[in-house]
Amino acid sequence: MTYGVCSGVEVVEVACNKCGAPLEVGEDTKFVTCGFCKARLRIRHKGGAHFTEVRKRVRAVEKKTAAVEKKAAAVEKKAASLDFEVKELRLKQELDELEDRWREEREELYIRQKNGGTVRPEAWHAQLAFAIAGCALVAGLMMLDAGPGIAPALLLMAAFAAVGGVLSKSRFTRFNAALGRYQAERDDVEYRLAKLRRKQRRR
Numbered sequence: 001m002t003y004g005v006c007s008g009v010e011v012v013e014v015a016c017n018k019c020g021a022p023l024e025v026g027e028d029t030k031f032v033t034c035g036f037c038k039a040r041l042r043i044r045h046k047g048g049a050h051f052t053e054v055r056k057r058v059r060a061v062e063k064k065t066a067a068v069e070k071k072a073a074a075v076e077k078k079a080a081s082l083d084f085e086v087k088e089l090r091l092k093q094e095l096d097e098l099e100d101r102w103r104e105e106r107e108e109l110y111i112r113q114k115n116g117g118t119v120r121p122e123a124w125h126a127q128l129a130f131a132i133a134g135c136a137l138v139a140g141l142m143m144l145d146a147g148p149g150i151a152p153a154l155l156l157m158a159a160f161a162a163v164g165g166v167l168s169k170s171r172f173t174r175f176n177a178a179l180g181r182y183q184a185e186r187d188d189v190e191y192r193l194a195k196l197r198r199k200q201r202r203r
């Protein structure tokens with residue numbers, strides 16, 4: 001029910017939520033104390049309807065809402081933390097796989113020695129082979145007039161050394177390319193891991 005009053009403020013009638021007594025309040029009034037039972041009331045104005053709530057209950061509901069919101073925030077934080085852990089594990093796994101793949105690739109490109117060991121291809125392997133080939137060639141040409149068999153042996157040695165040099169150079173090139181690919185991929189995963197951890201620390 002709404003009454004017009006001379007002050008210009010609309011007055012509405014509400015019932016006390018505790019004792020049921022009728023109360024007259026301004027249309028915008030938010031709080032009132034019941035003149036009959038002294039209950040502290042909050043006045044709700046909803047879509048033209050006006051009613052009262054005992055404030056103690058209002059506070060209880062607010063408290064409960066805050067508790068639920070706090071719980072929701074904690075759950076959200078936990079979810080974010082789990083999300084970080086999953087992403088971190090995936091990146092670590094990616095690094096492991098990268099290492100495994102590189103170990104296999106490297107094993108194939110390393111030079112196998114007679115004693116079963118392996119040696120990393122180096123640029124000087126080919127350079128040494130070409131130097132030996134050159135020396136053997138020069139010596140072979142100089143020995144062309146010497147005794148039988150010496151010059152052909154030196155020339156054959158020069159040919160073998162030259163072939164060895166070409167193979168060494170090719171292996172070194174392939175090894176370097178594979179190493180570059182591995183390092184670039186590793187840098188990329190490590191960058192993403194560092195970025196993820198920075199983001200987690202800021203949270």
Ligand SMILES: [Zn+2]
Nearest residue numbers: 016019034037
């Ligand atoms: Zn009352």
